Amino acid sequence: MKFLVVDDSATMRRIVVNALQRIGFNEFVEAGDGQEALGKYDESVKFVITDWNMPNMSGTEFTKALRERPDGRDVPVLMVTARSVREDILTAMEAGVNNYVVKPFTPQVLKEKIDALLPAAA
Amino acid sequence: MTPLTLDDAAALLVQLEPTDQEDIAKLREALADLALDVQVPLAAQPLVARAARLLGELADHRTDDREATLAAANVALDDAVTAVEAAERRAAARRDGGEARASSAAATTTAPIVVPEMPSPVAPAASSSTPAPAATVVDGSVDTVPDDSDLDLLRDFIIESVECVANSEAALLTLEASPDDAEAVNTVFRAFHTVKGTSAFLGLHRMAGFAHEAESLLSRVRDREIAYTSGCAELSLRSVDMLKAMLADIDRALAGDRRLVVPVGYSALIAALASYDPSHDASLAASPHSVATTSTAAESGDDTARRAAPAAATAGATTGTTGDSTVRVRTDRLDRLIDLIGELVIAESMIAGDPLVSGSAGGVHHDLARKVTHAGKITRELQELAMSMRMVPLRTMFSKLTRLVRDVAIKAGKQVEFVTDGEDTEIDRNMVDILGDPLVHMVRNAIDHGLEAPDQREAAGKARQGQVRLSAYHAGGNVVVELRDDGNGLDRDRIIRKAIEKGLIESDKGMSDSEIFALIFAPGFSTADTVTDLSGRGVGMDVVRRNIESIRGRIDIASAPGKGTTFTIRLPLTLAVTDGMLVRVGTERFIVPTVNIHMSFRPEPSMLSTVVGRGEVVMLRGEVMPMVRLHRLFGVADAVEHPTDGLLMIVGDGEQRRTVLLVDELLGQQQVVAKSLGEWLGTVRGISGGAILGDGRVGLILDVGDVVALGQSGASVPLPAGIALAA
Amino acid sequence: MSTATATRGGKFLTFFLAGEEYGLEILKVSEIIGMQPITRVPRTPSHIRGVINLRGKVIPIMELRARFGMPRDGAEDTCIIVVQVGAVQTGVVVDKVSEVVSIGDAEIEDAPTFGDGIHTEYLLGIGKTNGRVKLLLDIDRVLSGDEVAAAAAAASTA
Structure with missing residues (x-):
């Protein structure tokens, strides 16, 4: 299953990818911001994990744009964030983010989040 | 609290009035949880979130039109219910009438939610x-x-x-x-x-x-x-x-x-x-x-x-995805490359100057000459490219200074507008560090001593906020870095007093403003009455000047009372190549760095005289300058003895007053690659290094500051008695 | 000189200077070049002839005669032996290069404590081969930076 990992921090992308590898996923596309992510997204991507605060185009803006695309309407989007302020989360969800995970997370927590979203996408 | 489903929530919401503050708050919490509930279909999630957010606006009084906001929340939740139903129908169709999956069916009916509870519904690691x-x-x-x-x-x-x-x-x-x-x-x-x-x-x-x-x-x-x-x-x-x-x-x-x-x-x-x-x-x-x-x-x-x-x-x-890609190269290799290219340029000019090629041998070798010219072009392009490899923009240094200005201004209680200009101007990498310290010191000085306190400025009819402007630009083959403040200007009288006090001068008689200002570069000189935390760091303007001279630069001061002070630093574009004037003294040739030369002229007999205690001097347009005979200083035979037969070159290095050097003739401008004479020889007074000249021989590069110093220390230049040069 | 006794033997490049034959440890010689224009460096001791361009590098040239206090009269100056001591290259002007010879320890005697014309402190010893006498130079000592620096300092404060 192919993941699109969006984060402006290369280190952070590596951390996410490492975690995904540990829980058994092997296919990844990476992007440094929302703009790039929109370019790299296609139907082969089955799950999106995006950072929130990124230059040029934030995770929220990216998700919103993604949801407006026919091929991006149904893909699960998990947002990685460092703060869990309710209003922010709701704003993100309104934009189409399905759930969020707070940094720092363990691979196990990430797995739970992903598993929870996968049947819904099926 | 009551477990809540999406349907329940929708039903509840319809009954609420915009004034039902407490219930709105409760429902909002419930919806927020519901939005994150994994059993709510993805399609409905954004809508639930929207409803929750809108209720939040109501609950926190962040909306003016409560009616409209509540209505919008209702619409969102209705849409959410519709979306869930649609999702269910799709799911049902997919299941092909088979076994209903409990999770999906439960979405609209039994998702148990406790209202309200947050604060952080997930993330065990959040803490x-x-x-x-x-x-x-x-x-x-x-x-x-x-x-x-x-x-x-x-x-x-x-x-x-x-x-x-x-x-x-x-x-x-x-x-x-x-x-x-x-x-x-x-x-x-x-x-x-x-x-x-x-x-x-x-x-x-x-x-x-x-x-x-x-x-x-x-x-x-x-x-x-x-x-x-x-x-x-x-x-x-x-x-x-x-x-x-x-x-x-x-x-x-x-x-x-x-x-x-x-x-x-x-x-x-x-x-x-x-x-x-x-x-x-x-x-x-x-x-x-x-x-x-x-x-x-x-x-x-x-x-x-x-x-x-x-x-x-x-x-x-975009770490690594944008920007020019770069390769790190050891600087010694780069330096060697530049050295070798310098040699190549010289070797090339030797070939071009060969009688066989230049045609002076009589034979005509047009073809050869053309090829040599072509090779020469490539060589020069190569040299330019190599030089550019060592160039870095001043931007980093400027931004460091911006930071410094801020800190110093706060400490000194001054209001400062710091304007930078030309931060893209490039200079030789090797010069950046050496230029850094002087600039730091000068910027500190400009704020600490140059600019007046806000009240003082106001009293003088100026804006409370002072301005310090740092600019860099290219001019005449040099990089010019200019630091200008709009402060009170240098205090001419105080400098004179201090200089006399310190025994630097006996009186200011006959001294021009620029000569007086230049006194602040004398070792140990400081105009600050109190040594403050800001400037009292053990470096004075003498160190500033020395640093700048060490990279073959020159610093000049202009100052007007009440208007401010401008320091102008002139630097060669690069240290790898010295722009020099090749001069002949007797049978020998020397290179005088162009940056040190103000002008050269053939003197009239009336310009020359001997002043007791100062030796030979030259008077040009009212300026009296000591004369140094290079041939005597360096013991060169067969050189021009009488200045009117030779040329006088006015040199100055910032600190010392301008001095004229007697040379036989100018042989022309030349770019040379400066090289050390080697540690074996150590420091040679008056000479900063050597360079390979066009004919393959070594030419010596004058250390103008030292030559002037040598010339002025009577011991080094034993002037024969009765040298008075009668016209 | 006694400290050098054990390792004095080896190959030497021999050359002539003012009629005498000298030897230089071959390991210290980096090359021999023809005579070329030397740029005089003012305000340096008299045994420094100046500097030359050795393929783009500026290297100093020593005048051995002056170093040994001999007059320059009759100098032929046909070539320069470039010696390398540590990282420093220095040229030494000689009248004529002769040959490379092996001189065994047994063929080397200590220099007399007093010589005629040459300072014996600059000698490793005296080699005798084929019936000829060769003055073996302790080039490190000849080029000794301390003395040059001292001389330079003396010259600049003169």
Whole structure:
């Protein structure tokens, strides 16, 4: 299953990818911001994990744009964030983010989040 | 509390009035939880979230039109219910009438939610993202790099974070000029945020904790909770410094014992960040922005900010994906390359000058000459390219100074607008460090001594805020760096008094303003009445001048009382090549660096005289200058004895008064590659080095400052008695 | 000189200077070049002839006669032996290069404590092969930076 990992921090992308590898996923596309992510997204991507605060185009803006695309309407989007302020989360969800995970997370927590979203996408 | 389904929520909501404050709040909590419930279909999620958010606006009184907001929440929730039903139908169709999956069926009916409960519905690790109060950490105590950390990842983290921090520093400086620049605030916020998030993963909890506090401060600015005041700026800059220190420490620890030391001031800073209250900025409240920085490259301040911030943001965003790709090269190799190309240029000019090629041997070798010319062109292009490899823009240095201005202005209680111009001007890499210290000192001086205190300025009819302008540009094959302040100007009388006091001069008789101003470059000279924390660092203007001269530069001063002072530093474009004038003295040739030459002329007999105690002097347009006969200084035979048969060259090196050198003739301008004469010879007085000339021989490059000094110290130039040069 | 006794033997490049034959340890010689224009460096001791361009590098040239306090009269100056001591290359002007010879320890005697014309402190010893006497130079000592620096200092304060 192919993941699109969006984060402006290369280190952070590596951390996410490492975690995904540990829980058994092997296919990844990476992007440094929302703009790039929109370019790299296609139907082969089955799950999106995006950072929130990124230059040029934030995770929220990216998700919103993604949801407006026919091929991006149904893909699960998990947002990685460092703060869990309710209003922010709701704003993100309104934009189409399905759930969020707070940094720092363990691979196990990430797995739970992903598993929870996968049947819904099926 | 009651478990709630989406249907229940929708039904509840329809009954609510905009005034049902308490119920709205409850329902909002329930919906927020519901939005995150994994059993709500994806399609419905955004709508539930929207409803929850709108109710939140009502609950927190963040909306003016309560009716409309409530209506919008109703619409959202209805849509959500519709979306769920649609999803169910699709799911049912897919299941092909088969076994109903409990989870899907439950979505609309039984998702059990307790109202209200948050605060953090998920994330077991969330608590560690805001680590325990760091105030308990003792400065200087030791921690270790987490054992299981992926070293590569850590190294990447350091590189990335250093870049992040640098970007945020740039953005902070932008904020100094335009505190309302949202993009700049966000850039800084993001930097702290990124560092926090990543460091938490890497087990660097202390750093994560610190970044968290810094981020919180910036998020208060971002959310307009507090303004970007000077106190806030101060804390932000200190935070940037702290992060830098911590990153450097991790880097060091990685290479060594893996022990992390808590930087001094960590606890104090973290406490200051956590308890920051802008209303306590009292001392600075009167002038919220005591320092303004502007870059004249963009005319309006707004533009400046916008230009700077996104650039910084992009740079941080795309580690390794944008920008010019680079290769690190050892500087000694680069230097050797440049040396060799210098030799190639000379070898090429020797070929071009060969009689066989130039045609002076009689034979005509047009074809050969053409090929040689072609090779010459390539060689020169190669040389230019090689030179450019050592060039770096002054930008980094300028931004360091911007930071310095800020700190010094606050300490000195001055209001300063710092304007920089031409930060893209490039200079030889090897010169940057040597130029840095003098500039730091001069900028400090300009603020500390140059600019008056705000009240004083006001009394003098000037703006309270003083201006310090740092510009760089290319002029006549030189790089010119200019530091101008609009302060009080140099105090001519005080300089004279001090100089007499220190025994530097006997009186100011016959001295021009520029000569008097140049006295501040004399060793040990200082016009400051009190040695302040700011300028009393043991370096004086003499060191400034020496540093600049060591890179073959020259510094001049212009100053007008009440109007300000301008220091002009002229530097060669590069240290690899010296622009020189090749002169002949008897049978020998010397290279005089062009930067030291003011002009040369053939004297009239009436210009020459001998002054008791000063030796031979030359008078030109009212200026009396001592004359140094190079042939005597260097013991050259068969040289022109009478100045009217030779040429006089006016040289000056900033400190000493202008001096004329007697040479036989000028042989022409030449670029030479300066080389050391080698450690075996050591320092040779009056000579700074050697260079291979066009004919393959070595020419000596004059150290003009030393030549002038030698000429003026009577012992070195034994003037024969009765040298009086009668016309 | 006694400290050098054990290792004095080896290959030597021999050359002539003012009628005497000298030897230089071949390991210290980097090349021999023809005579070329030397740029005089003012305000340096008299035994420094100046500097030359050795393929783009500026290297100093020593005048051995002056170093040994001999007059320059009759100098033929046909070539320059470039010696390398440590990282420093220095040229030595000689009248004529002769040959490379192996001189065994047994063929080397200590220099007399007093000589005629040459300072014996600059000698490793005296080699005798084929019936000829060769003065073996202790080139490190001849080029000794201390003395040059001292001389330079003396010259500049003169």
